[in-house]
Each structure stands twice: as C-alpha cells, then as structure tokens.
Amino acid sequence: MIQRFPKWLALLAGGLSATGFAPLNLWPVTLGCMALLIHLIAIAPNRRAAFARGWMFGLGQFTIGLNWIAIAFTYQDAMPAWLGWVAVVGLSCYLALFPALATLAVHMLFARDGARPTAPFILGFAALWLVTEWMRAWVFTGFAWNPLGVVALDAGWAARLVGTYGLGALVMLASGALLLVAHRQWKPGLGLLAGVALASLAGWAVAPAPAGLTKTPLTVVQPNNDQSDKYDPQEAMRNFARLVDQTVDRKAPRGRLVFWPEAATEDFVEDGYPRRFYYPETAAGVRARLTRPINDGDLLVTGGAKLDFDNQGQAIAAANSVFVFSSQGEILGSYDKSHLVPGGEYLPYEELLGPLGLSRLVPGTLGFTPGPGAQTIDLGRFGRMGLQICYEIVFSGEVADRAQRPGFIFNPSNDAWFGPWGPPQHLAQARMRALEEGVPVIRSTPTGISAVIDADGRLLQSIAHHKAGHIDALMPKAHGPTPFALWGNLLPLGLAALLMLFAVALRAFRR
Structure with a gap:
C-alpha cells in the first residue's frame, strides 16, 4: 500500500494524527503517523512527490483537527451551514502548504541519503518542520492553531526552553527515532531518543519549586449563555442574570478579582458616545449596573466593546475589548484585541468575497480594528495583569509584554461557537502559554472551558463545557521568567539552526 497509494496513505495518516490533539489526546497515534510521514518523504522518488505527500498529510490533519470551524457556521443565518465544511477544507488546503514546504525542503536537502530514513534526514526534517510552523503563525497574519508540540503538553517541560515550536521539533525527533528503531537502526535511533530525553530533562530542571498561591481571591464566572442567544435582544436580560447569579x-x-468572559456585556461603558448608544441608560448607569454584583473592594474584569467615531458622530469601527472596573464603577484600565480572527471578526479579501455573499461570523456592519499588541495593566495590590482575548492566546511568544512582565494572564474567550473539539484545543494551548512563560493563565468563557491554570501549565480548577458555574480560588503565583519568556522564538529558531547544523555535519561525517 505504501508503494501503490502513498498520497492517500499520507492523507489518512494526517487525519489520524489529529487525534493526538485535544479532546482525544491520542498522542501515540500522532507519533506513529509522524513516523509514517517521515518514511513516506524519505522514499519519495522526486521533489514533486515529496511536496504532494506533505500537502496531503497536512490536508488530513487540519481538516480533522479544525472540524470545529464548521460548527461556527451553524450560528450564522446569512450563510448556509454546509459552507462551514467548505471553509474548513479551503483553510486546510492553504495551511497544508506549510508542512508541504517542510517535506519539499528536506527532500531537496537530504534525499541523496537514499530511499530510507537516516538520522541526518530526521534532524533536518525536525528543523524544517519547526521553521514552517513558526512561519504559519505570522504569514498573512498567521493561524497558529494546533502546532505539533501541543500533543506533548503533559510532558512538555522543554517548552520552558524552546517554546511550543521547539517542542514540536522534539516530537518529530521522537517519531523519527521510533522509525529508526523499527528499521533496526539501533544506534542512531537510541541516540535521537537520548537527545529528546535530555532536552526534556533540561526543561524540567530549570523549573523552580512549585510557585504556590497568592493571597488574592478570584472568582471566574461561566454563565453558560448559548451562542444562539448571544445577539438576541430578548435574551439580553436573561444572559446578564446568569452572570449575576x-x-x-x-x-x-x-478584595476579589472577578472575571467575566469575552464580550460579556453588549452595553457601551465609556463616556462620550452619542446618547443613542446608551438609551435608556447613561454610561454611568451601565457601569453601575455591571458592577452591582461585586462587593466593595472587588475588581470586575470583563469583555466588552469600544467604538470609534468620525467628526460627524457616526460610528466607523469597533474594538473587541476588556475593561477593568472598580466596585464604584470606575474604569481602571482597558485592552483592545490585537490578533483578530480571520473570517470571524474580519473577512479577508472582503472586496472579493463580500459580493459572493460571504460575511464574517460576528454580526454587525462595523469593522473591527486591532489593538497595539500584548499589554500589562497594573492593578495595584492585585498585581500586574496581562491580557489576551480568545484566539490571541494561541500565538506562542506573543502573549506577554516583555518590558512589563505580568504576574498572570487573563484570557477571556467565547468558545460557544466551536462545538466539542474547539474548546479543549483552546484550553490546551492556553496551558502551553502558561508553561512557556511561567505565569498563571485565567480563562473565563460563556460555555466553557473556564479554568485556573498555574505557572507550570497545570489545570488547577475548571468548569466543564456547557455547564454554568464559577470558580472561587486564590490566584496562583508566577515563576521568574523562563528562558523562553526572556528570549521568545529566538530560542526555537536557534534550535532549528542547531539541528540543521548537526544534520549536515553528521551526513558529511558519514561520507
């Protein structure tokens, strides 16, 4: 079958490899599928075949892994639900180009080693896979969902050193090592496994003692407000009542920190807007209503929206924002989302796709404008809070202001669109950011999965999907900066260079 149907086998292997991500977490299946991909590329007869097999593998992995995107279309009346699967496959066709670039490049550089996998081939492949995953996170604004390293989350200590992309390279090395052992190439196979184990132990060793807890009480709210009711005016009061409850x-x-989800309020809270945007309340009245459920001395951190106006008082743009309120209804700080969701908060190539009947999933006529990027808000005795709204948390190396390191990161989200697969995948990537940066991550979502994650990426408390509830806990402490927190993606890119250097040197030595 490998010789007769290699492309279809690559497609099947890619689809099966997606089961290693949440919610199934079948990481041994992913290791086996990555090993099969390495073999398929090593025996590819030419560059075209190597590219095609890598592309088919990526198509399978992304189509299965991103199936939750199709569910989002069921909440959009303007477009038919079946278009969701067209969007998933179309996006996967594009994303599959990145693994295809890795397979093409490794074949170009190392195919002369013969039609079987070798240690130099695997080292080079791991390096190129790392680089193409990093590229996927920023080309055309990036789509960094489900990088390979997330399958190793529960043993991913090396992410403190080389981040998620570096961890993905280690997963690739482990898969290649198993393949070499299966081919009875014991010495190079065990050598690669030893290198992976050494990197993992180094990541474990740099971790300080468990950080413990602060004395700051927090409450994380999950109201279980369904997405189908989100923009229904008749449901607005019931949705708010669930938050209050x-x-x-x-x-x-x-002195609690109270966390509400992304876009928890549809009301505008800033002063200075035309009166029609508050009627029948005032801005002060809206803020008083929002903060009435908290106690004196508490802070409320909640998702909301901002508007920009032209000189005639017409609203021209919106921002997806987070506001910090005192118990007296004062706005103590705010943050605007930087990484907007393509197809969700903006429609790429709208001048071409709009006339075809396509629209973004978030309703409304105003376009969203991006904020300036990672920021830290000083909350005084409550500590320093970093903010990443929803999708932003998946961008490794971009979630914290390095000049003002936060004591924790708040990640309000709305995963109610995304079925049973999207929320656990999102949670896993939030845990990876905590591990990389050495800071706790707090998540509040309308329908789950809300959570308190410590500075080692461990899930301390959570609320299950589609359950109403709240978490009362103490804020976990942050570690000191990890190597990755200090240097960011320079470290995984350095690892890629080192792996490529080893690959070239080892091949030259063998010759």
Missing part, C-alpha cells in the same frame, strides 16, 4: 457572593472575602 454566578457572581454575587456577599460573604466572599473582600
């Missing part, structure tokens, strides 16, 4: 606790310790 999970927030009010007059016996709670004073």
Whole structure:
C-alpha cells in the first residue's frame, strides 16, 4: 500500500494524527503517523512527490483537527451551514502548504541519503518542520492553531526552553527515532531518543519549586449563555442574570478579582458616545449596573466593546475589548484585541468575497480594528495583569509584554461557537502559554472551558463545557521568567539552526 497509494496513505495518516490533539489526546497515534510521514518523504522518488505527500498529510490533519470551524457556521443565518465544511477544507488546503514546504525542503536537502530514513534526514526534517510552523503563525497574519508540540503538553517541560515550536521539533525527533528503531537502526535511533530525553530533562530542571498561591481571591464566572442567544435582544436580560447569579457572593472575602468572559456585556461603558448608544441608560448607569454584583473592594474584569467615531458622530469601527472596573464603577484600565480572527471578526479579501455573499461570523456592519499588541495593566495590590482575548492566546511568544512582565494572564474567550473539539484545543494551548512563560493563565468563557491554570501549565480548577458555574480560588503565583519568556522564538529558531547544523555535519561525517 505504501508503494501503490502513498498520497492517500499520507492523507489518512494526517487525519489520524489529529487525534493526538485535544479532546482525544491520542498522542501515540500522532507519533506513529509522524513516523509514517517521515518514511513516506524519505522514499519519495522526486521533489514533486515529496511536496504532494506533505500537502496531503497536512490536508488530513487540519481538516480533522479544525472540524470545529464548521460548527461556527451553524450560528450564522446569512450563510448556509454546509459552507462551514467548505471553509474548513479551503483553510486546510492553504495551511497544508506549510508542512508541504517542510517535506519539499528536506527532500531537496537530504534525499541523496537514499530511499530510507537516516538520522541526518530526521534532524533536518525536525528543523524544517519547526521553521514552517513558526512561519504559519505570522504569514498573512498567521493561524497558529494546533502546532505539533501541543500533543506533548503533559510532558512538555522543554517548552520552558524552546517554546511550543521547539517542542514540536522534539516530537518529530521522537517519531523519527521510533522509525529508526523499527528499521533496526539501533544506534542512531537510541541516540535521537537520548537527545529528546535530555532536552526534556533540561526543561524540567530549570523549573523552580512549585510557585504556590497568592493571597488574592478570584472568582471566574461561566454563565453558560448559548451562542444562539448571544445577539438576541430578548435574551439580553436573561444572559446578564446568569452572570449575576454566578457572581454575587456577599460573604466572599473582600478584595476579589472577578472575571467575566469575552464580550460579556453588549452595553457601551465609556463616556462620550452619542446618547443613542446608551438609551435608556447613561454610561454611568451601565457601569453601575455591571458592577452591582461585586462587593466593595472587588475588581470586575470583563469583555466588552469600544467604538470609534468620525467628526460627524457616526460610528466607523469597533474594538473587541476588556475593561477593568472598580466596585464604584470606575474604569481602571482597558485592552483592545490585537490578533483578530480571520473570517470571524474580519473577512479577508472582503472586496472579493463580500459580493459572493460571504460575511464574517460576528454580526454587525462595523469593522473591527486591532489593538497595539500584548499589554500589562497594573492593578495595584492585585498585581500586574496581562491580557489576551480568545484566539490571541494561541500565538506562542506573543502573549506577554516583555518590558512589563505580568504576574498572570487573563484570557477571556467565547468558545460557544466551536462545538466539542474547539474548546479543549483552546484550553490546551492556553496551558502551553502558561508553561512557556511561567505565569498563571485565567480563562473565563460563556460555555466553557473556564479554568485556573498555574505557572507550570497545570489545570488547577475548571468548569466543564456547557455547564454554568464559577470558580472561587486564590490566584496562583508566577515563576521568574523562563528562558523562553526572556528570549521568545529566538530560542526555537536557534534550535532549528542547531539541528540543521548537526544534520549536515553528521551526513558529511558519514561520507
């Protein structure tokens, strides 16, 4: 079958490899599928075949792994639900170009080693896979969902050193090592496994003692407001009542941090807008209503929206924002989302796709404008808070302001669009950011999965998908900066260069 149907086998292997990500977490299947991909590329007769096999593998992996995107279209009346699967396959066709570039490049550089996998081939492949995953995170604004390293999350200590992309290279090396052992190439296979183990132990060794907990109480709210009711005016009061029910606790310790989800309020809270945007309330009245459920001395951190106006008072753009309120209804700080979701908050190539009847999934006529990027808000005695709204948390190396390191990151999200696969995948990537940066991550979502994640990426508490509830806990402490927190993606790119250097040197030595 390998010789007769290599492209279709690559497609099947790619689809099966997606089961290693959440929610299935079948990481041994992913290791086996990556080993099969290495073999298929090593025996490819030419560059064209190598590219095609890599592309088919990526097509399978992304189509299965991103199936949750199709579910989002069921909440958009303007477009038929079947278009969701067209979008998934279309996006996967594009994303598959990145693994295809890796397979093409490794075949060009190392195919002369013969029609079987060798240690130099695997080292080079791991380096190129790392580079193309990093490229996927920024080319055309990037789509960094489900990088390979996430399958190793529970043993991913090396992410403190080389980040998620570097961890993906180690997964590739482990898969290649198993393939070499299967081919009875014991010495190089065990050598690669030893290198992976050494990198993992180094990541484990640089971790300080468990950080423990601060004395700051927090409440994370999950109201279980369904996406189908999100923009229904008749459901607005019921949705708000569910937030209130999970927030009010007059016996709670004073000085809580209360976290509500992304876009928890549809009301505009800033002063200075035309009166029609508040009617029948005022901006002060809206803020008073929002903060009434919290106690004196608490802070409320909630998702909302901002508007930009032209000189005639017409709204021309919106921002997906987070606001920090005192218990007296004062705005103490805000943050605007930087990484907007393509197809969700903006429609790429709108001048071409709009006339075809396509629209973004978030309703409304105003376009969203991006914020300036990672920021830290000083909350005084509550500590320093970093913010990453929803999708932003998946961008490795971009979630913290390195000049003002936060003590924790708040990741409000709305995963109610994304079925049973999207929320656990999102949670896994939030855990990876905590591990990389050495800071806790707090997540609040309308329908789950809301969570408190410590600075080692461990899930301390969570609320299950489609359950209403709240978490009362103490804020976990941050570690000191990890090597990755200090140097970011320079470290995984350095690892890629080192792996490529080893690959070239080892091949030259063998000759």
